[in-house]
Amino acid sequence: DTGVSQDPRHKITKRGQNVTFRCDPISEHNRLYWYRQTLGQGPEFLTYFQNEAQLEKSRLLSDRFSAERPKGSFSTLEIQRTEQGDSAMYLCASSPIGDNWDTEAFFGQGTRLTVV
């Protein structure tokens, strides 16, 4: 397994355009997370999936953001009508389901979005 894969690695878009990012988690992992990381900060939680169900969304996730995980495997994160403030690194992580929440999360390399 090659780990968590994110595509694209970099995206430059004009303000007002829509963008979509893809995340392929480790194949046997049921849990999938999206985080956003701005320069000089740690990752901030955006949303969480258990299989195909989106169980939690952060208040950081405005109505311009939508995430899906249609078959419980890969996930997409779409941002509509992008704004310059959306410029950030978008990180995807996955972990196996279990009784404990201290199970290691495996992170992808991220998609760096620049809105010009």
Place this chain on the structure above:
Amino acid sequence: GDSVTQMEGPVTLSEEAFLTINCTYTATGYPSLFWYVQYPGEGLQLLLKATKADDKGSNKGFEATYRKETTSFHLEKGSVQVSDSAVYFCALNTGGFKTIFGAGTRLFVKA
């Protein structure tokens, strides 16, 4: 709300120096504590963790002890190498889906 505060970087050390990166936390429950590391061009990786008070997590020569009385989880290494140059993130999880990260501390190790 829950939060993590870690020392600001960058931290610059010579090879074989002793490393300490301070981390303190605020949490309403009894969190699990983590250190993640991000090497240049790579994704975040779990370095070590501790799940209850007085536990010591260790990996690759790094260690951190869960101190409930001081709400701290400082990262230490006795002798750093150039290959340890990276950004280090302290993080906590209080038993849910959300892990809360500190802002990160960049470490530069000079040969």
